[in-house]
Amino acid sequence: MPKIKSSRGAMKRFRVTGTGKIKRNKGFKGHLLSSKGKKRKRNLRQGALVSDAEQKNIRKLVPYL
Numbered sequence: 001m002p003k004i005k006s007s008r009g010a011m012k013r014f015r016v017t018g019t020g021k022i023k024r025n026k027g028f029k030g031h032l033l034s035s036k037g038k039k040r041k042r043n044l045r046q047g048a049l050v051s052d053a054e055q056k057n058i059r060k061l062v063p064y065l
Helices: 008-013 038-044 052-061
Strands: 014-016 022-024
Touching: 008 014, 022 052
Parallel strands: none
Antiparallel strands: 014 022
8 A cells, every 4th residue: 555645735734733623824914004903913823723623634734634
């Protein structure tokens, strides 16, 4: 059996926490930042957990997560 290839895009976007949950970065902070407030931009820096419904799909993209 050949090795399972993981999605390279998913590898760059998701990390696993110590308890095994999947962590992601928030979007909407790439451009057009002058119209967004300081508080909003600061909150976008914080990571977020992936919802339980999506964890199954992400684990298919990156098998060893």
